[in-house]
Amino acid sequence: MHSSPADLMRRNLLDVFNEPDPARRAAAIAETYHEDVVWHEPDRIVYGRKDLERRAAEVRAENPDWIFRPLGPASELDDVGHLGFQYGPANQPSVVNGMDIARTKDGVIIELYTIVTEIRQPS
Template sequence: MTTVAELMEANLLGVFNERDDERRAKAIAETYAPDVTFADPEGVVTGHEDLNAKAKGLLEQSPGFVFAPAGPVLVNHDLGHLAWAFGPAGAPPVVRGIDIALVEDGRIRKLYTMLLPD
């Protein structure tokens, strides 16, 4: 079974950092429950297709930008927390944030992203 820490890393690097549509779709199927809910300051999306569109749109708006972990994954039973940075490869990040996920039955069921102030 996939651990909460592995799911958090897959969320950041395998989904939101993945520009290849097929690899991202495969990672989504392996990482999230079919009815996953993702909430960020822009709104809420539900399900694999909407989550995929969200990740793809973000990457298309930010060519050359990459996500990177900004610390270790923290886990408390079924809850995961991962800080991240996003910006041009090899340069200081433009945005920092945290992802918090609720895991059920080995998949992320709910995911919340919060942006950190500058």
């Protein structure tokens, strides 16, 4: 199945980073990212699908009751996708706002950039 950049952005946020089950998250990662994906976070760079899987598990473990919510619709231009996000406790205002931008090729993400635009104190 060939996914559009906008579809990949939604899967990245919801099927990977919101997925609590490790097996389902691993399956989504295998379908969404290239084997040699590079993920640029604000404080680190993650190389490859396996390290992305490990880092996604860490993010989930840091705040297990928090969720990612899309901030507006996913957009795309050629092979680039974009999706704004909110992150925080479920059913409460977000603590973190940001965006993911990805380069895609052949229906998978090859490079992902996560940019944090705002951090607030939790309620």
